[in-house]
Amino acid sequence: MSSSSLLRGDLLLQKDASELRLVQVTDTHLTGTANGELLGMNTARSARAVIDAAKNSGAIDCFLVTGDIAANEQPTAYGQLEEMLGSDTPSLWLPGNHDDIRSNSGPFEPHLRRRLRAPCWDVVMLETQVQGEVGGALNAFEIGALAEAIDDAIAEDKYLLVATHHPLRSMASAWLDEQSVRNADEALNMLGPHADRTLMISGHVHQESDAVVSGIRMLTTPSTCVQFAPQSEDFALDDVAPGYRSLRLYADGSVHTEVVRVSDENNRPLIGSSGYH
């Protein structure tokens, strides 16, 4: 276990309280180069197309990037993502199991803040990456950060969005369920009293889902590159386009969310691919 938290500090958004507009971008698997591929798909080209589509959809208060920024721990992937996102909109990032941002996090500290704090909603970013493992867990720092976020949300009468890389639920997909957060129940028990005022978003599974688990609405979001087939026992790609998730969070706790997919017929993965690590 690491001896300190990667994530620290708050991003304060003192804007009109009626609506918070967020965009989730996840699993970009960037290589730091223009031509890098994952399973035959150019990940920089697809990430740029998805991010550009999100930017062109209207004003965004903050991007939430939920991990696997790099394809294979390439240190240049993070600057590549920062350039794609641009400087007009803040972004908060989480590492995923393919990332190694800890060894060079300095330049990216503004993106590694723990929380976004807005008038009616707080967002807490929780790291689930376990060094050297594909699956996820919440270590003591992350459990502590969650406890603090819950306490603050209750004290300030706010709604809470919890963002993770690995989901805290089963996807009914054997190979992916082996990789979910192994102490998810600990976090879900903590969230229990605030469940109906909590929304959770995750990446890692490269597919769209929307389910209520333990009283909490949990969303997963397509990767900006290759997609995994839902409810598949073993690794399998899905022949659907990449995308992003738009989230509009309102002052009364209501949520409007949709996945927007971006097709590029000239940049598709090799659907027969048999593996991915």
Ligand SMILES: [Fe+2]
């Ligand atoms: Fe991924």
